[in-house]
Amino acid sequence: MMGSERRSMAMSDAEKKLTAYHEGGHALVGIYLPASDPIHKATIIPRGRALGMVMRLPENDRFSMARDKMEADIAVAMAGRVSEEMIFGHDKVTSGASSDIQMATKMARAMVTEWGLSEKIGTIYHGASNDDMYASARGGAARSNHTSELIDAEVKALVDQGYNIAKKILTKHLSELHLLAQTLIERETLSGAQIK
Secondary structure, X not given: OOOOEOOOOOOOHHHHHHHHHHHHHHHHHHHHOOOOOOXXXXXXOOEOOXXXXXXXXXXXXXXXXXXXXXXXXHHXXXXXXXXXXXXXXXXXXXXXXXXXXXXXXXXXXXXXXXXXXXXXXXXXXXXXXXXXXXXXXXXXXXXXXXXXXXXXXXXXXXXXXXXXXXXXXXXXXXXXXXXXXXXXHHHOEEEHHHHO
């Protein structure tokens, strides 16, 4: 599920440390947000294109998702970047959070444009972009610049909220982040039970 291990890929000690803090950030925020799916496993062994990953698995089948779960997912996604910034500083942040940022942005955009979870936008379907296939459902008109700017602001607000939640949790539990990262460096892979 997590992809095959790439043990042949030699990571420097600095990359291992950075990856351990990044993944440790995801795991720690996931643990402290009750709406997040439980942590199944965390690893700093490269798999696929990722240097490491945290796997969360739902406890039950899910057919719809509540707002608190969506907001928790965004916060967990932002936690890797936040952890890098806190531990290594602004100038040492890497591109490692690229897929996390993409996931958080997609989730926030869907919340605003598809699922009616923005008070400013309301319960109007706005589709993914000005040239989406549902434009005819809105009278054939493309989205106005004002509406597009409002959507972008709402998406940014949701991602920023997730970032701030992650920062608050990681700041409060910084000693646990250090412990978790150090243990990931030593053992490389931890189960959810071991992390807890």
